[in-house]
Amino acid sequence: MLTALSHRGVILARGVNAHSCLSRVLHPPSACRSRRAMGSVSIPPPASLLRPLETPQRLLSGPGPSNVPPRVLAAAARQIIGHMHGEMLEIMDDIKKGIQYAFQTQNNMTLAMSGPGHVAMECAIFNTVESGESVLVAVNGIWGERAAEIAERIGARVNTIVKPPGGYFTKEEIEQALVEHKPVIFFLTHGESSSGVVHPLDGIGDLCHSHNCLFLLDAVASLGGSPILMDKQGIDILYTGSQKVLNSPPGTAPISFSERACKKMFHRKTKPLSYFLDMGWLANYWGCDGKPTRTYHHTGPISGFFTLRESLAILAEMGLENSWNRHKEVAEHLHKGLESMGFKLFVQEKHVRLPTVTTITVPPGYDWREITVYAMKHHNVEISGGLGPSSGMVLRVGLMGYNSNKANADKVLEALREALKHCHKSKV
Numbered sequence: 001m002l003t004a005l006s007h008r009g010v011i012l013a014r015g016v017n018a019h020s021c022l023s024r025v026l027h028p029p030s031a032c033r034s035r036r037a038m039g040s041v042s043i044p045p046p047a048s049l050l051r052p053l054e055t056p057q058r059l060l061s062g063p064g065p066s067n068v069p070p071r072v073l074a075a076a077a078r079q080i081i082g083h084m085h086g087e088m089l090e091i092m093d094d095i096k097k098g099i100q101y102a103f104q105t106q107n108n109m110t111l112a113m114s115g116p117g118h119v120a121m122e123c124a125i126f127n128t129v130e131s132g133e134s135v136l137v138a139v140n141g142i143w144g145e146r147a148a149e150i151a152e153r154i155g156a157r158v159n160t161i162v163k164p165p166g167g168y169f170t171k172e173e174i175e176q177a178l179v180e181h182k183p184v185i186f187f188l189t190h191g192e193s194s195s196g197v198v199h200p201l202d203g204i205g206d207l208c209h210s211h212n213c214l215f216l217l218d219a220v221a222s223l224g225g226s227p228i229l230m231d232k233q234g235i236d237i238l239y240t241g242s243q244k245v246l247n248s249p250p251g252t253a254p255i256s257f258s259e260r261a262c263k264k265m266f267h268r269k270t271k272p273l274s275y276f277l278d279m280g281w282l283a284n285y286w287g288c289d290g291k292p293t294r295t296y297h298h299t300g301p302i303s304g305f306f307t308l309r310e311s312l313a314i315l316a317e318m319g320l321e322n323s324w325n326r327h328k329e330v331a332e333h334l335h336k337g338l339e340s341m342g343f344k345l346f347v348q349e350k351h352v353r354l355p356t357v358t359t360i361t362v363p364p365g366y367d368w369r370e371i372t373v374y375a376m377k378h379h380n381v382e383i384s385g386g387l388g389p390s391s392g393m394v395l396r397v398g399l400m401g402y403n404s405n406k407a408n409a410d411k412v413l414e415a416l417r418e419a420l421k422h423c424h425k426s427k428v
C-alpha cells in the first residue's frame, strides 16, 4: 500500500512537473520572471535559447570546414581535464609527434595554436618579422593578400609578386624578387583554396636560404591531402588548420618552426606585438623550450586538443602516402565527372590542380550564387563561390580527409547536374 502510494506520489509529482514545463513553453519569460525577484533583470531570457539546439546534416564539400568523423566527434564529447594536468601534457606530446609526422619534420619547435588557421598565420609572421624588415609575399589568391596585410600591420616593408587566380610562380620569378627586395621571409600558399592551385615546392627552400631568407608556407587547405616534406623541402615555417583535411572541428592550428626560423625569432630586438601569439610563451606551454617547468600562459582549447589528437591518429593509421593517393584519385574522379557534364575546370594545367579543393569555371549564362543555393537547398550539398580575387569567377568543391571518397564526389556531381537543369540560364 505504502509502495503503491509513494509510487502514485511520484506519478503526481511528475504530473506537476510536466504541467510546469508545459506552462513554461506556453509563456516562457513571464512565467519564470513572476517567480523570481521582480525588477532585478530587465532583459528576459532569449526565447530562442529555451528551445533545443538543432543542427542539420550536410555534406560539407566546400573549402572547409569538412565533416568530422564519429571517432573525432566522440573525442569532443569527453569530459575535459585541466589544461596543465599531466595527462593533458601527454596528449599535447602526442599531438606534437603527430604534427611532426604529418609535416615530415624533426623540428622540436612544433605545436598546435589555440585558434583557427589565421592565428597560425599571424603567429608565423608576428614572431619572425620585426617592424621595418622586408617581407616578400607571393599573391595568387586571397591568402597571399591577407599575409601581406598582416605583415603590413606590424610595420614590415611588404613587397609582392602577383599572379591572377589560377596562376603560380616560377623559380626564376621568385629568385628575381629575392634579389631585388632582400626579404627576411618569403610567404607562399601551398594549396591556394580560393584559386584551386597547388604550388610546386621543389627548390624554393634552397633558393630562399641561398638569399638568407626564411621560407614560410601556408598549407591550411592542402596538408595531409597533397605531398609536403617540411625538412626535405627546406620549409622554415609551416602551418595548417584543424578543419580541412584533418577533419577536426575548427579551432586548433598545427605549426612548426625550423632551427633557422627559431634563430631569427628568438634573437629579435623587439618583443612580438602579440602577447597571446608570443612563441617564447607558447614554446614553454608546449614543452619545446627545454625548461623543466611549464608556466600558465593561456587556457588551451582542451576539447579541441582531444579532437586534434584523434585526427592525427587517424592520419598516422592510414599513412600519409595513402592519404595523398586517395585525394588524388578522388579529385581525378570528380574532375572527369565534371568535364563529362560540360563543366570547365578553372586550373588548366593538370599538375597544379589542388587535389583537396577543385575550382570550376562558373558555367556561362548561370548565376554562381543560384547554383550554390540550389545544391544546398535540394541536396544538402555545400558548394562555394570564389573568394577574394576569384569571386564571381569560380565554384569551389572541397573533398578533404574523411570526405574524400568517390561516393561524396558522386553526390556533388549529382547536385551540380540537377542545378544545371533547374537554375536559370540566360543567353550568352
Ligand SMILES: *Cc1c(COP(=O)(O)O)cnc(C)c1O
Pocket: 063, 064, 116, 117, 118, 119, 143, 189, 191, 192, 193, 194, 218, 219, 220, 221, 241, 250
Ligand atoms: C582556410 C584557409 C585559411 C584560413 O583558415 P581559418 O581556419 O579559416 O582561419 C588559410 N589559408 C588557406 C590556404 C586556407 O584554405
